[in-house]
Amino acid sequence: MFKVEPLVPYSKEYEICIKEAKDRVGNAPIKERINDISNYEVIYIMSPIYWRTYAPEVETAIKDLDFTGKTVRVVSTHEGSGLGNMVNDVKKICTGANVLDSIAIVGSQAKDSKSKIESWV
Numbered sequence: 001m002f003k004v005e006p007l008v009p010y011s012k013e014y015e016i017c018i019k020e021a022k023d024r025v026g027n028a029p030i031k032e033r034i035n036d037i038s039n040y041e042v043i044y045i046m047s048p049i050y051w052r053t054y055a056p057e058v059e060t061a062i063k064d065l066d067f068t069g070k071t072v073r074v075v076s077t078h079e080g081s082g083l084g085n086m087v088n089d090v091k092k093i094c095t096g097a098n099v100l101d102s103i104a105i106v107g108s109q110a111k112d113s114k115s116k117i118e119s120w121v
């Protein structure tokens, strides 16, 4: 599993965090990058939903990778939007991928969603 982490952690204060996240859309540096996914056939892209799509750091992590021929499954956590536009945005950015079924988990219920995820996987 590869964990995408922001280069600079988000503030724990909600209002500041929202502002920081907005500022990072389209330019969200991450601590570490994965450069080569050639050894993987099925890739799960997981993200909290920010403004109805993936977090900006997830875009940074996936945007330059070669997804040609890969199978992609999408997992979101959210507080009402479900998958929002995330699946469509993943399809746009992961050119050449076969994006299969996806699942949305309510963030506040994530800890109790193990069996839901297991039966989906």
Ligand SMILES: Cc1cc2nc3c(=O)[nH]c(=O)nc-3n(C[C@H](O)[C@H](O)[C@H](O)COP(=O)(O)O)c2cc1C
Pocket (backbone or CB within 6 Å): 017, 018, 021, 022, 047, 048, 049, 050, 051, 052, 053, 076, 077, 078, 079, 080, 081, 082, 107, 108
């Ligand atoms: C900047 C920001 C934007 C968000 N936008 C949405 C949204 O559009 N729709 C939604 O359902 N939840 C939204 N949320 C709630 C997050 O999806 C939720 O907090 C997350 O899935 C839970 O994961 P976490 O514990 O890592 O924050 C947003 C949260 C933040 C911080």
